[in-house]
Each structure stands twice: as structure tokens, then as C-alpha cells.
Amino acid sequence: MVEIFTPYLLIILGWNDLSPDSTMAMSHELHISEEICMEAGAERLAQIEADRAKNLEKFKVERLKTETAKFFCVPQPRAIQKYRPLQDDQ
Incomplete structure (x- = not known):
């Protein structure tokens, strides 16, 4: 078995x-490095903005002018914590 x-x-x-309360949406993906994560985030935001601009031209809805998005690349913990209440000393 290979673990990545x-x-x-x-x-x-x-x-x-x-x-903002009724329109908040979130998505997430895992990436192997911070650089790749930042590139993927910038690419995804460009796609979101292009889609928003296209919809704004097509539908002329005021709500589309105030839509926005932001991304973060968060490092994950490297240590895995195991929960073993019957085996761990207390």
C-alpha cells in the first residue's frame, strides 16, 4: 500500500x-505543495470571475455585481492523532 x-x-x-448569510458557498481540494495550491486557487478564482462576468452580461442582474470569492491555502497537520481510549494510559 502506498500512502500519499x-x-x-x-x-x-x-x-x-x-x-452573505444565505449565499455563502465553500469548496475544498487537497494539493501536494503550497505553490501548486496557490496556482490552483488563482486559476479557480479566474474561472469564477469569468463566469460571473459572462452571467452579468447575459442577465443584467444587480446581485451579480456584488458576488465575490476568495481562496486560502491551509497547511495540514503532519502528525496523525489516534483515538484509542481503551489502550492509552490515562
Whole structure:
């Protein structure tokens, strides 16, 4: 068995400033390095912005002007903690 550790979690948040509570959306992906994670985040935000601009031209809806998104690359912990209440000393 081969284990692959993917240490960076890409988190993308999207929301509308007019109604942030009801429009908050989140997605996540794992990446092998911080550089790759940052590239993937920038690429994904460019796709989101292109889609928003296309929809704004097509539908002329005021809500589309206030949509925004942001991404973070978060390092993941390298140590795995095991929960073994019957085997660990207390």
C-alpha cells in the first residue's frame, strides 16, 4: 500500500455582499505543495470571475455585481492523532 500525504488544503469561499448569510458557498481540494495550491486557487478564482462576468452580461442582474470569492491555502497537520481510549494510559 502506498500512502500519499497532501499537505495543503485549498479552501474557496464565495458569497454575495448583499446577502452573505444565505449565499455563502465553500469548496475544498487537497494539493501536494503550497505553490501548486496557490496556482490552483488563482486559476479557480479566474474561472469564477469569468463566469460571473459572462452571467452579468447575459442577465443584467444587480446581485451579480456584488458576488465575490476568495481562496486560502491551509497547511495540514503532519502528525496523525489516534483515538484509542481503551489502550492509552490515562
